[in-house]
Amino acid sequence: MDSHSRLLDLLAERSAKRGSFTLASGRQSDLYIDCRLTTMHPEGLSLIGPLGLHAIAERGWHPDSVGGLTLGADPVSYAIAYASQLAGLPTRAFTVRKEAKTHGTGKLIEGAFVSGDRVVVIEDVITTGGSALKAVEAIRTAGGTVVGVLAVVDREEGGREAIEQLGVDVTTLARASEIVARMPRA
Secondary structure, three states: OOHHHHHHHHHHHHHEEEEEEEOOOOOEEEEEEOOHHHHOOHHHHHHHHHHHHHHHHHHOOOOOEEEEEOOOHHHHHHHHHHHHHHOOOOOEEEEEOOOOOOOOOOOOEEEOOOOOOEEEEEEEEEOOOHHHHHHHHHHHHOOOEEEEEEEEEEOOOOHHHHHHHOOOOEEEEEEHHHHHHHOOOO
16 A cells, blocks of 8 residues: 555544534534544654655755644644655754744744745645644744645645635645545444
């Protein structure tokens, strides 16, 4: 089985649930995808790092660093940074806080981000695109250039299009429809 197929299986087995849910966007859905159950699992990390790095290379983005809004983006960013080192193409990782610290350095962006970096914003699940757009704004404000957004899952509910309407290219590792197709029937 190839890595992409295995990732889809893991997302279907570990992360996707049927029921009645309120999403972070406030929307109601009968499908919940908690990517963290896959992205924080050793096998998930080992698949996502190389797959993410490959997706970034396919787009020709060549970032200096990758990162996004905590908490969903964190394990994905770190997996990609680790895979980049193994591939001989070191790419740094960072995280964007939901709000700046009120103590210490007061940073909104933590980690190995440097002003002037070419950045790929990382997202675990895109629904409306709000989290990715918040990260894009923080990175631009801090002097970074956003070259694209990479999400593990696109829920296919308009978020990708909302991001692209603002001139930011988006790529994903999986679509909700691909995951649903692999879920056991209830």
